[in-house]
Amino acid sequence: MKIWTEKYRPSKFGEVFGQRDIVKKVKALAENGNMPHLLFSGPAGIGKTTLALVIAKEMFGENWKGNFLETNASDERGIDVIRNKIKDFARTKSVSTEFPKIIYLDECDSLTREAQQALRRTMETYAGSARFILSCNFSSKLIDPIQSRCAVFRFKPLDKEEITSVIDNIAEKEGLKISNDTKNALFDVCDGDVRRVINTLQSCAVLNKDIGPETIYEVSNFARPKEIDVVIKMALNRDFEKSRNKLLDIMLTNGLSGLDIIKQLQAEIIKLDVEGKTKLEMIKLCGEAEFRLVEGSDEFIQLEALLASFGLLQ
Amino acid sequence: MKPWCEKYRPMDDAELATDPVAVNELKAVIKKKGIAMIYGNSGTCKTSTVEAIANGGNYEIVEMNASDFRDSESIKNVIGGGLGQQSLFQKEKIILIDEINGISGREDRGGVQALSKLLMNNYYPVIMTAEDPYVSKINVLRKKSKLIEFKPIDSERIVGVLKNICESEKIKYSDESLKIIARRVGGDIRGAINDLQIHAANGILEVSDDSEENEREREGRILEALMLVFKSTKWENFQGAYDNVRVDHKEIMLWLDQNIPYEYRGKELFSAYDALSRADIFNRRIMRWQYWRYLVYVYQLLSSGIALAKNESKKGFVKYKRSSRPLKIWMSNQKNFKRKTISEKVSSIFHTSMKSFIKEDLPYLKLMARHNKLPELKLEPEEIEWLKK
Structure with a gap:
């Protein structure tokens, strides 16, 4: 038995569900043989990686694995990936094809700025032998010079x-x-x-x-456990200690980041059984917390500050 | 009596606690008679590994460490000789230059240059050890060497080593106390063995989480500081509250974080956390821009910001506690060790990062595993067991 997400992953342009316009344009670029660097942006699970794989399979046929490097910026964050792994791959010529190699770099928005600068240089230096396909959730987190070097495609959730x-x-x-x-x-x-x-x-x-x-x-x-609404309710009832302990528990058992939690909180707040005005206040507080979380260093302290502010609402 | 960390030095590479990948890389260099610089924190078995490989492979070690003079003259004498000559016992040699970071600019004048010259035509393999290979004074040496990183030894391994020592020294111990020791040393196995010897002096191992003396003293000072900040509303009382505290601002924040809710409620709680949250933002900016002047604001927020979150001074005794968060995180990492190995192995099959695999795919795999319908992923039996739990 195979895992279905792989078993049913399309390997031809014609098999891709959704993103019709994008697939059409990308197909034309790939067939033309002179593909620019590409940037795929959009939420998770809507075909960014799939389309990158399809491009490689369609362009290189059987040899696709030798000419395609897949790496992600979140496990191998930082400048070293760019300097070593990617450069090593990019500087040799592609195997039995006249097309340049393809480097797929997933979750680019988690690259540090320094790494992005290094990436930009690498993209230029090896433009002759390799094409980059970058993917990210939010293209705004990428520095302008990278965006301007890519053809940008914004993926939408499937209807x-x-x-x-x-x-x-x-x-x-x-x-x-x-x-x-x-x-x-x-x-x-x-x-x-x-x-x-x-x-x-x-x-x-x-x-x-x-x-x-x-x-x-x-x-x-x-x-996808729903315990997060318990945390909110405890915080609203001013039971701060219980709510923060529960929150830490949820984060650790499920391996969730602060940002994951903020996203879930926000979704839960909308469904919450409280007055509209309170909800609006909570959403505003969430926004501020997310901002601080991105700017700060200790995610948990930022989340606790949010929980403490919920205690003043009712 | 020998210190245990000497007595139980590994005799050959099978006994090593080091990461086997690093050991093999090192062996390869030795075989090729190459030059390697091995680096990592203290207690990651850098020297022991070289010694163990030498023992196992019947090499003779020519060593020069920080206690030797390492000016250009001495280096030429000791190593220069070793590099060229055949060994007296017809043994192969390994040249070990320990603690290369310790070559001093003044006393060991010309040492680095002399060494780097000798490295041009070495007949025997040369291994250097360093805590930090990126110090500029050893740039020349680093460039000639293969860099091999020795990672901190993971605490499960440390516990294993400690256990063996306890058995052969006939010490009564509990698994829990070994874990505490292993955790506290942060991957430094020598430190762990030393700790074990100190705490097991009378044949019984007794450690509690805060049994270290200086730990206690440090704690005393932070408790006083917390008292000033939490109880008082008078400006001059809490200014400089942290002056005598021997822990850094990040640890102070952890202490505050743990104890704010014991003192403050409602609006006070909110304001205190607001101050903490702002201080945290400055922390990140300090790290990112290396602009340390921001530290002034961090300390103000941590003292005035927390103290003035309340309107009136507080009475009554509150027992302040050490933050439980690091311990909880550590325990969860131990428990989820398998989660990491599984995602390392499998995430590439899913064409995704480990982080996103854990969040998006792993829960479903667990469900399938529970019903014994796990797809083929080449997992070990114990990994499958973990999925079923």
């Missing part, structure tokens, strides 16, 4: 119709029974993130091939 076709395709091949209610549930829990859709489907399928909406919610609750 309901496109997600449905992903689901139908897998359901047919795996012999799953999925009702419209189930599809709605999937759409509800996955926020247009295809990776999450497929992971959820495979997890549900180990339980039963006939998948009902409850199973979807069950799996999703297991994979």
